[in-house]
Amino acid sequence: MRFAPRVSVEQVEEGTDLAPKFDADGLIPAVTTDYESGELLMHGYMNAEALERTIRTGEAHYFSRSRQALWHKGATSGLVQRVRELMIDDDQDCVWLRVEVEGGASCHVGYRSCFYRRVPVGTEAEDPRLEFTDDRKVFDPAEVYGDAPNPTKL
Numbered sequence: 001m002r003f004a005p006r007v008s009v010e011q012v013e014e015g016t017d018l019a020p021k022f023d024a025d026g027l028i029p030a031v032t033t034d035y036e037s038g039e040l041l042m043h044g045y046m047n048a049e050a051l052e053r054t055i056r057t058g059e060a061h062y063f064s065r066s067r068q069a070l071w072h073k074g075a076t077s078g079l080v081q082r083v084r085e086l087m088i089d090d091d092q093d094c095v096w097l098r099v100e101v102e103g104g105a106s107c108h109v110g111y112r113s114c115f116y117r118r119v120p121v122g123t124e125a126e127d128p129r130l131e132f133t134d135d136r137k138v139f140d141p142a143e144v145y146g147d148a149p150n151p152t153k154l
Helices: 009-014 048-057 122-126 141-145
Strands: 028-034 040-046 061-064 069-072 081-088 095-101
Touching: 040 048, 040 061, 040 095, 048 061, 048 069, 048 081
Parallel strands: 028 095
Antiparallel strands: 028 040, 061 069, 081 095
8 A cells, every 4th residue: 555645735634645644753643542432542653554554454553662563453462453434634644543442442551441540630730649530450461461571661
C-alpha cells in the first residue's frame, strides 16, 4: 500500500487521498476508543507499516517507541483490537481507531482502559495524588505475559 504524497492543503484537508503526515520520527499518534461506548482505551503511535497493516488486516497494529518495534495489539495477550472504523483528522496527522476488543481489555497492566487514574485539577490539585477510577483488572498480567518483559519502559 502506498500513501499519497502531500501536495497541497486542499488535497490534505478536503480531498480523498490518504496522505498521512508522520512526524520527524516517522510516527503518527493513534487514539483508540471502544466502538460501542466511545470509552477511551489507549493512545499509541503508528509508523507507516503499522498503519498499512491496520488498514489491510482490520486489526490494530502500533509502533512501540520504547522497544522500537512494530506490534500487533493482542498478539501475546489475545486481547486483539478489531477495527470497526478508522478515522483521520483534518490535517491527516492523527488517527482515531474505533475498535471491538476481544477479551474486553486494552491495557497491559490488566485494566480495560489505559486511562484508569484521574489527576486532580483546580483546588483539588494542592497535593496531586492520582485517583483510581477503575477498581478491578480484567486480567492478571503475570498470567498473560509471564516473565515477558514489560511492554513499556520507564
